[in-house]
Amino acid sequence: MLKCNEIARILSSGEDVSWMKQAQLKMHLAMCKHCSRYAEQLHMIAGSARRLFASQSEQDLEKLEAQVIREHSSKKTD
Secondary structure, three states: OOOHHHHHHHHHHOOOOOHHHHHHHHHHHHHOHHHHHHHHHHHHHHHHHHHHHHOOOHHHHHHHHHHHHHHHHHHHHO
16 A cells, blocks of 8 residues: 555656556545545646646746746755
């Protein structure tokens, strides 16, 4: 059985998993209210982000990406 931290890693990474892990994931989500709530929250965040950025132009998204990378890089050096 997969543990909560493994479930969280799989859900947040979006990685492709084998059919066996998918079955374990679904079983865990059916039994664990915390992980199922986390999965729902990730789904809502992803949907909100898609709607938010759907109206943005490619150039705007590239500027935003560059800004996020600059800010993230500056925090690492602080």
